[in-house]
Amino acid sequence: KNQVEQSPQSLIILEGKNCTLQCNYTVSPFSNLRWYKQDTGRGPVSLTIMTFSENTKSNGRYTATLDADTKQSSLHITASQLSDSASYICVVNLEGQAGTALIFGKGTTLSVSS
């Protein structure tokens, strides 16, 4: 069964600290993996997209890694800011399919406090 599991479910950190969010997937065939940020009351916004041949991609203070062999991804946030408080969703795209191809994780809720 195609699944995406994220951990931890929630996380609280102090402003300025780093953190790492985890994503494990059992999706095949794999096309690409995305990380979305969803602020409260808003729709998800894409942070990074990686294909199986890419093992790291950065977007400012956000760095995503991908290990296609172990089927694991992580999202590292450096020097966290209050505005990083949001839900982070890992999404895996099945290869060869268009609309119904996205398998969503349930997200990690990050709270950054001052």
Add this chain to the structure above:
Amino acid sequence: DAGVIQSPRHEVTEMGQEVTLRCKPISGHNSLFWYRQTMMRGLELLIYFNNNVPIDDSGMPEDRFSAKMPNASFSTLKIQPSEPRDSAVYFCAISSGGPYNEQFFGPGTRLTVL
């Protein structure tokens, strides 16, 4: 929320009433998606359209749900009759295809059925 307008942003209704959610995508896309998000199940694809034609509605929970896309700039999701378990946030998303099939989400409609 870039490129997608959803209305209403919030809807509170009583069980048994008809509910219509609206989505107005900005031009330049060829696919439109309706998602439902709950705490328990996360984001779930309900239906998607390609060039205004419904391609896959296997995610629509039951016959009470229906979706239309009469033209490229407008889509509706209707629930009739509504039930309390339909309470969720409903998102519309668009995609223009491309190598990553990236999707852009609207701000969502929060539906509460009493």
